[in-house]
Amino acid sequence: MEELGVVFVILGLVLISNTVTCSSGNGVTVSCMMVYEQGGAPAVFDSEECLQWPSLQNHTPNCQFAQLQGDRRSQEDRISCHLHMKIIPLIGENRLQEVRLGIAAVFDGHGGEEASETGSNLLSDYFHLHYVFKMYKLMGQFQGEFTANDSESLQLEVIKEALLSTIYDIDAKFTQASCILSEAVKNNLLSGSTATVIVLFDGKILVANVGDSKAIIFSEIESGQGPEASLSAIELTKDHHPDRADERARIEATGGSVIVRGVPRVNGILAMSRAIGDIYLKRYGVIAVPEVTGWQHISGNYRYLVVASDGIFESLTANDVGDLILKWDSHYVKGPSSTLAEFIVKNAYDKGSTDNLSVIVIPLSLDFAEVKH
Template identity: 25%
Template sequence: MLEETMTLLSLLGRIMRYFLLRPETLFLLCISLALWSYFFHTDEVKTIVKSSRDAVKMVKGKVVEMMQNDRFGVLDVPDSEFSKTWDFKSNNVAAYSIQGRRDHMEDRFQVLTDVNKTHPSIFGIFDGHGGEAAADFAKAHLLEALRQQLLAYERERNKDKDKDKEKRDKGGLSYPSILEQQILSLDREMLEKLSATYNEAGTTCLVALLSQKELIVANVGDSRGVLCDKDGNAVPLSHDHKPYQLKERKRIKKAGGFISFNGSWRVQGILAMSRSLGDYPLKNLNVVVADPDIMSFDLNKLQPEFMILASDGLWDTFSNEEAVRFIRERLDEPHFGARSIVLQSFYRGCPDNITVMVVKFKGKATGH
């Protein structure tokens, strides 16, 4: 009799282990209890079950909404979710900038426009690294100094307006040369200031001068500009300065430096770009330089619709062509699509600060 009882208990134990304690069985048991409680038990239990059901509906609705928004490129998210968020909007230029997933906000941007439209408008993007000091310094000094130099240049040209072009330009000054001089001068000032406090911060520098018939873009680092021409084509306004590029590798090697892979190709295993402003320890080794690449564009020929200037956070998730298509479909938005593409880049997984500036061209070859 005892042996039969033990056999029965052993059988029950096996049933408990292999049937009642299986996850599927426990799940069905919980559902059954919940349904029984809903129909036959207290009002409190009914309230809990109803609240849970409503919560599930709400979450499903939010998921559907986010999927639809992602499909159409519109993500309406409170700015407070991105820590530091900056925006700017005027008649033909808008910018939007978020801290995103980074611990610190090191992106900066600036716009200087002439109300009377008699002098070039100036636009700048500065993507800092190693701290905010270099980007702050560039924002505080570069565009204003550049404007003063351009105004002085214009005054001299006006004095000589009756002379032939060769005599006017005999000093070698031009918009591109002034732009290059000011960037290199600012870098020297920045190095002197930051090295005095052992501040190793650096920054990219992307600056565009927009006059009535010409667009001039200077680039140092890996912020990038792209233009949409009259046919909707993406025209590169700059080229990234990356350590793995043949020209940059040769220059770095000639200076006695090296590049190595540490998540990405880096100069001396440290810096993911080969040119920058600041970064005094690498400048002292001559492995990183501040020399800008400068490109000029004829607006009469291109008849552009708009241009995009952005930090590399955007270009981690968008190609030039894709960004142009995205913005072109959203030029009627309050920020000309800048806010939408920043949020879209964030939701595509960009880990960096993201800053995007969109400049619309009014008419063909009007400049601004």
């Protein structure tokens, strides 16, 4: 047990080495943990009990994305992408190792860019902080040796819980800023946003979704008509529209209504039933609680992961996007001046989309499918 105690101290130091040491140099202090337990990530960032956490770099070089304002008056979409976040896993084979995690998201704003801007600015920092504190707390509760299966399942559960807490805290932070209606109107804080977030870790994918942006995996299949392959689109998200039976039930149970004005809308206003922000509709069943997939293994047939705002799908289907990927691969493989993400956005706009357009394209090569030491 003495040796294990030394490991805990080392773990605490390593966990914090790339972020911050709270008021003492031994890792997360009791007072800082209390701040976290009481108020989550926003409280830690604001507290004098904990030193300031540095911001993680967004938009890593190998994260391919593209955006276009389209025919809207302003660009309310935001993206966040960090495919090289370094984290410390649970102890395996009695040694510590730093591994890599990828996180990417599309925030499709409406009624202004304030909510989507808040989401994109806070996602990586909040997620990393939640992961560190939850992992540190778990290790503090450690009793005995982890088996390999225990270590893996606990690791994945901590990542999932960190993601859920992150989305909750982003909404709470924005909602708190706009909780006084007069101030919200004055500072234009009545906006809202989708949040479609994917996590890549250890050859697996986790997706959390709020609203009607989408995450899609494209899997290579043989056509049966010859040597050419085709791509099958596997949607990982379900749109949160007010007329979906379970969504409608929640809205109506809180006194809200679903009224069709072009499309079904909450109280005739909002065309989605889950969103970050939209404070004036919270009382009518609009929530920021994401639907989360289970962890899915990255199959050897998976080629691309695409995360996109609904503007892309105003003029394209998921299968259309797959066809564009194949076209780009076959015609531009020698080094195009534009990227695949730009190619998708341009085609969506040319085919008639009038909305803001945003897409993140992640090739699911071996580089992303495995944990990197």
